Amino acid sequence: MEEENKEPTVSEISIEEDQDHADTYVVKIDNKFFINVTVCDFYPEEGKLREWIREIQAIYGKKNRRNLIVGFSALCSNGNANNGRRSKGNRVEKENPYELLQLCVGSHCLLMELCPYRRFPRVVKEFLYDNRTIVVGVGIERIAEKLEKDREEDGLVIRKRVELRKEAEKLFPGNNFEKFSLEELGMAVFGGEVGFAKPKNIRWWDFRTTGDHARKLTKQMIKYACAEAFLACKMGQFC
Secondary structure, three states, rough: OOOOOOOOOOOEEEEEOOOOOOOOOEEEEEEOOEEEHHHHOOOHHHHHHHHHHHHHHHHOOOOOOOOEEEEEEEEEEEEEOOOOOOOOOHHHHHOOOOOEEEEOOOOOEEEEOOOOOOOOOOOHHHHHHHOOOOEOOHHHHHHHHHHHHHHHOOOOOEEEEHHHHHHHHHOOOOOOOOOHHHHHHHHHOOOOOOOOOOOOOOOOOOEEOOOOOOOEOHHOOOOOOOOHHHHHHHHHHHH
């Protein structure tokens, strides 16, 4: 772990849209990490989701035949869930269902918008239930349990999940990371290698005047949602 008196470095995060493939982006962290991002809206195509899962299984399953480490979180636009904290007097997150699912395996990220009135995609449900899929995150139990409750009618079960705070405490004995946010834990584990400060206020939606759907995620939202899932995945691999 880095010395406490050393000022941590904040990573520079940028995003570029793939002009040849719709809803596909590349997020760069300090021009050192390049993450391919696929965004699925409220009406996801099962074929598109299946292709993403097959791709990561083909790439990363060969390196680890037993398990896939998946950086995992979920967000709602009226409350931030990725820190796994309970805000005193703020019941927004508890009352509202999650609107965005964040998954990252290696350098491949999937951001999937969630709609409470549409069924949870079967191919993603099967992936999260797979015995070889291990989801890792901060506040993972509470986030996973809430998502399962949100999607109880769809039979969603996230079988294997690992709390990164506890794994970090094993890696750095004598430290207590119980109240650390995802960003704070990343700074503690990696120092200045991967660290970012997520803005307090992020505009979620760009409202379209043309096209099939009325809105889409802003590039700023995509950028930081990807960075969160990537950081969780990287810590899961390291710890």
